Amino acid sequence: MRLLAIGKSGGKSPEMEIFARYAKRLRPELTLHEFPDGVGSAGEIKRREADALLGALRPDEFLIALDLGGQTPTSEALATQLATWQGRAKKLAFIIGGAEGLDATVLARAGATLSLGTLTWPHMLVRAMLAEQLYRAHTILTGHPYHRAGRP
Numbered sequence: 001m002r003l004l005a006i007g008k009s010g011g012k013s014p015e016m017e018i019f020a021r022y023a024k025r026l027r028p029e030l031t032l033h034e035f036p037d038g039v040g041s042a043g044e045i046k047r048r049e050a051d052a053l054l055g056a057l058r059p060d061e062f063l064i065a066l067d068l069g070g071q072t073p074t075s076e077a078l079a080t081q082l083a084t085w086q087g088r089a090k091k092l093a094f095i096i097g098g099a100e101g102l103d104a105t106v107l108a109r110a111g112a113t114l115s116l117g118t119l120t121w122p123h124m125l126v127r128a129m130l131a132e133q134l135y136r137a138h139t140i141l142t143g144h145p146y147h148r149a150g151r152p
Contacts, residue, residue: 001030001091003130004056006049006098007123008034015124022131026138030094030131042100050103053095061093063110066126067102070113075147078114078133079140085112096126 003023009016009032023030035052038045057063062085073081085092094114095106107113116129139146 001026001028001134002033002061002093003030003096003127004033004035004053004093005096005123005127006035006053007037009124009127013124015122015128018128019131022128022135025135026131030134032127037098038100045098045100046103047105049098049100050106053097053106054109057093057109058091060090062088062090062112063093063095063106064112064114065095065102065107065110066097066116066130067107067110067113068115068118070115072115072117075133075136076140076149079137081112082134082137083141094130096123096130098123 019032023032033056035049035056038048038052040048064085071081095102095110097103097106116126116133121129136147138144
């Protein structure tokens with residue numbers, strides 16, 4: 001699995017340490033590919049970032065875009081969805097856009113859209129949150145006790 005994300009992490013940070021902790025626990029491991037922020041007007045930024053992200057996608061990858069308008073599943077529902085995506089015999093690629101959001105061309109290419117909620121999150125923290133939720137979904141699918149569904 002790959003995560004394509006706009007913005008450079010700038011080295012070790014608490015957010016990137018959390019991302020790395022969960023990303024390496026996943027099978028297949030979640031690898032991060034970073035792209036620089038676009039420049040120009042809001043529309044130009046989105047277009048340039050879209051060109052970079054779409055240019056990095058492989059033909060055999062199933063794209064899941066993180067977007068405010070995406071589905072907001074429970075952890076259990078995400079686990080089910082993850083199993084469905086992995087069963088498509090394609091590799092998975094998740095995309096996190098920049099501050100201006102994702103261009104319509106990226107959303108049109110996506111096979112699915114996912115939202116971590118309606119709150120605005122720092123993009124570096126979204127990386128860590130996504131990795132943790134993918135790990136949680138994996139543990140649900142494998143019956144590992146990490147996820148505690150019965151807790152209030």
